[in-house]
Structures are given as structure tokens and as C-alpha cells.
Amino acid sequence: MTELDTTGAWLSREDLDNARERLPILYVSAVPVRVDDRGVVTHFGLLLRAGSEGEIGLEVVGGRVFYHERIRDALSRHIETDLGAMALPRIPLSPQPFTIAEFFPTPGVTPFHDPRQHAVALAYVVAVTGDCRPQKDALDLSWVTPSEAAGIAGRGEMTGGHGVLVRQALAHLGYPI
Amino acid sequence: MTELDTTGAWLSREDLDNARERLPILYVSAVPVRVDDRGVVTHFGLLLRAGSEGEIGLEVVGGRVFYHERIRDALSRHIETDLGAMALPRIPLSPQPFTIAEFFPTPGVTPFHDPRQHAVALAYVVAVTGDCRPQKDALDLSWVTPSEAAGIAGRGEMTGGHGVLVRQALAHLGYPI
């Protein structure tokens, strides 16, 4: 997950660090997919991302919700930040997420882990129909089939529990996992 | 809800009538909507439909699931039958419906009523992006705003409980109802 507002109209880096030690931080997660005309998911998009300590891992799209920002606008913003302005996402019509991922700074409390903070992510599957190019700290973007995604996610190749999130998305979409 | 297969590769009219007295019949319901780029629903599509006894009422899209037909294909077929081949629906990615509407032949068992049968409808909101023209027994198609839809649905102008279904869809989409 990325930091996007280090210069911060909303929050200084210091204030954000301070809040992170005291409050759960609201996130959105978007599992980007390609779909065919029948609504069948054909590919999952996995981001190769460099973390703040230089470690590299596969992740889904996502990040913080800003003050006074709608959930749907946070989804749009993070998809644009990670996949570029031409990704043409179909933002979900309903606010109901398929799951809530609770990222804890302490490993093992939940399947999700974020050493920097307690982040609670509203998770959605988002179809993208345009041209996707990894941006900023997203080094690469791979499109893999659902069964490849299940394999990659299941072998622990995704950091911080993002593999669990991908497999929960697969289950929600009706795929065997 | 319509009958589409009276000549029936699958089922004769007589056999269907027979089954309807003995089994719950599986239906899909699709609440057709127009959306903007942010995923905000701007309009609901309401069908003016003539029933089998000549009565007229506002309804959403839907009908029977055929033998050996996928749910997503039944949704596509009924949208094409009711809205035309150029409706360009975005079939939902997940099989999870927003509700199950149980239409009973006896009024008052549930909010949903179908004098012909016990029908159980898996209900979805479906965005359509193309040109929609009412087909067959759909006499007219009206696009109304969410607040107009809430009003029409709440004043009992929709038959068989379709107004309840529209208001449940509005609630699922986050609208006040």
C-alpha cells in the first residue's frame, strides 16, 4: 500500500505518523480484473511494488481514504495512481464490499499485516477496461488468469496478506480456490 | 415476468404449467441502471409490461432460468429479450445477489407475489451502457432518477412486489429510501 500525500494538503508526514500510532487508518483495496462480455473475469492484475524499506512484493491496488473523500473517489484515485489515468475502471455501484481486511501491525492477529499501522481496508473487485500502466512506486503490472492468480496467491508470493485478499476475491467471484 | 419459451426446446407449455404447480421456479431479476464514470447510478430503467391477463404494470427485467443455463447467461438473455440486443449490459462479476425475492402465488406470504407460480428470483443490479429499446411484451421503457424511482416504487405503481425490489436495490446502492 502506498503513501500518496507526503506533502499533504490534508496531513503532514509527522501528523500521519502520529495518527498511525493511535488510530485505525481507513483504506480501500481494489482487486483489478479484466472481464469479457459475459461478466466473466479473465485476468487479475497484480502489482509489483517496492515497499518503504525497499522490499519488493506483489500487491493489489489500494491506499488511504482522505479526509472528506468518498469511498468511490478513493477507489478511483488509487486506481489512477497505481494503473494510470487511462485504466478506465468500472467503480462498483454498491458500497457493500466483498470483505473487510484488517491489517494489523502485529503479525498473526489476522491474515493481514502492515508493519507501519493498523489499517482497515474495504475490499472491492474492480473491472478495468482501458490501458493500464504501473505508476509511481508500482514497478510492474502482471495480468494473470484466475487459476494463475490462485496459484501465485496461494504460494505466499504476495506480501502482507494480499495473497489472502486475492483468494478471497476469487472465492467471491465463484472460482474454486 | 415473461414467458419466453412457449414453443420450448426445453419444456412444453403444458409441462411448464405442470411444474409450476409443484416446484419453485428459478428466476433472475435485473434492475437496469445507467451509471456515470464514478459508478454513481444516475437512472433506473422501469419496464411497462402487459401481463398474461392483459393487466399493465411497471416491472424490472427478469424471467426464468433455463435448464443447463448459467445464471449470468440467463441475465444476458432476459436483458436482451426485454431491452434489445444493443443494451450492452455489464453482467455482475460475482454470483452473490443483493437479495433473494420469493414470489408466492398466495399474496401476503412475502412482499412478492406472482399469481401463476412460486418463483424465487436471484436479484442483481445491472448497468446497461448501450441503446435500450423495449422488446416483445415490454411496451415501454422509462429512465427515471433514483429519487423518482424511490417515489414510483413507494407509491405502489409497480406490480407484484417489483416496487419493493426497486427500493431494496436503492438501499443496496446506498440511496435513502
Next chain:
Amino acid sequence: MTELDTTGAWLSREDLDNARERLPILYVSAVPVRVDDRGVVTHFGLLLRAGSEGEIGLEVVGGRVFYHERIRDALSRHIETDLGAMALPRIPLSPQPFTIAEFFPTPGVTPFHDPRQHAVALAYVVAVTGDCRPQKDALDLSWVTPSEAAGIAGRGEMTGGHGVLVRQALAHLGYPI
């Protein structure tokens, strides 16, 4: 999945067989679980069942919805039939299922397979709080932890796609799978 009504106030065996060749049959599936005071699922209940051809496999609870029967009453009836009258289930408050499982007579169309019919199951997780004893064609009932359930379901030890359903239930409940 079991047949419960061979003597049939509703449908003769012949009529049911006839309908099964022509119509999708509406089912409910219930994944029985034990929970603690915090709502954490501690155990999954898996039924050892003998199929109509004498084969044996692990399954979840479920079966047909009868004509003029509510979904919630079908859930109660099948839990009583499979787990006994003292199971004390907490029937879900909302009709929204966590998934729809489409069992096809042809293998490979979906992850779910039923050689006898095209059955469409509304799937729920149901906490049971009482004394459960396998009934009728349920030979045995095993209570296993979520991680044991994930393992059993993932190794293909459950028939007809019931393992997929258990893993989709685990995902819906927030477990890693």
C-alpha cells in the same frame, strides 16, 4: 445432497425425475458451524453421506426447496433432517446468500457437479448451537477446525464441489484459504 420427499405430498418420484431433466432445481446449502461468544467460527460440520449410487463422500447440509416453502424454512428443514431436531440452528437474518452454487449435470461447466440434475443452491453459513446427530442418509458428522476444513476441502475429499463451497465459506468468513 439428499432426496427427502420420495413419497411426496408435493411431487412423485417420477414427476421429480421428469422435472429434473427439464428445469433447474432450487436448492439451499448450509455450511454448519460452531461459534464462540465473539462470533468467531471455531468448527465446521462435515457430513459423511452415502449417495444414491452407494458412493460415500463428505458434504455440507442442504437439499431441495419445496413448492410454497420459504428459503428460511427449507434451511431449517434440511438442518433438522441432516443434523437432528436438537441442532438449534441460527437461521440467517438476511436472505442474501454468500454465494450461489450452480451444480451442473455436466462436469466442468462450473466447479459444482450433480450427476442427477441442474441444481442451483443458495448458500449460507449457519451456526448451530445444540446437539447435532447425523440422521437418515448422513452416516457421520465431523467437527473440524477452520484450518482442518480448509485442508480437507482443498484436497478434494469432498464430493461434487462441496469442498469448493466450504472454501468459499471460509473466504467469506475472513479465513485464509
Next chain:
Amino acid sequence: MTELDTTGAWLSREDLDNARERLPILYVSAVPVRVDDRGVVTHFGLLLRAGSEGEIGLEVVGGRVFYHERIRDALSRHIETDLGAMALPRIPLSPQPFTIAEFFPTPGVTPFHDPRQHAVALAYVVAVTGDCRPQKDALDLSWVTPSEAAGIAGRGEMTGGHGVLVRQALAHLGYPI
């Protein structure tokens, strides 16, 4: 919604006020219900609450999620705080909420309004089976039928959009609204 931690192991009043001007605050909302043996909701619990400026209004249960607190534990804590230690709630098994309610400090952005902050509430329906007594700033607790709840919620007698949340809960439970 209440403040529970003014003395704060987690956060001083000043720090919380500071965060509230800069970050969305994560909330849980619980619509408390009574259910019968079939899982049918018979009553909704509405709290009469005094707000921080002395105004009085009907609300549902809810409040902040603490740092390093699980969603299910935040639900338990707020139910105990509002309804007492003997309420015996059945905490939902799945983390999937029925909706997300976005409370904005600016009226009109969404149906939900909280003058103090931008709060994002994960909303659940929670059955309570024990003895409920309003606690702390909850002045009274009324148990009303679903149709009474629909009426009260629809007439604008609930503050801050809590009426919308109750009606969305009714819709999710399958009730006409």
C-alpha cells in the same frame, strides 16, 4: 454516536479532535434486533440518545474502532456500552457488512451526517438475545416492530441519517420499505 475514551489509553481528547479534522474516523454501526427461532426479525432496538450539544435523537448502536481493535470486538464493546453487559449479542460471523455509511461533516454529501467529523461506519445487523438496558448517554431503548421501525425511520425522527441506515437494514433483511 458516542465518545467512550475521553480519558484515553489510546488517544487524548485533544489528539482525537485533531485527528478528526484530518482523517476519516473508522466506526462500526450495529442495528440491534430481536429474532424468533426461524431467524425472522421481530423487533428493532432504537436508542434515545443525547448528543454532545444536548440535542436528543433516536439512533442505532455504534462508535469508534480503537487502535489495534478487531471489528468484532468493537461491535461487542459498543453493544455492551449502549445496551449493557447482559445483552448477549450474536456478533456476525462474516466481516462483510450490509453497507458502508459515510458520515460527512458537510450535510448533503451523503445521506449521513456527523457535524463533528468524517466517520465511515461498517454497518451490521446484530441479534441480541439477553436483557438490554440503555447505558451511559443512551437515555432509553425502544423495541419496535419492523413496520414501526420503517415508519419512524422514514419520518425523519432519527438523527444524522440513522433512519436511512435502519431502512437500509430493513431492505437487507427482505422487508418492504
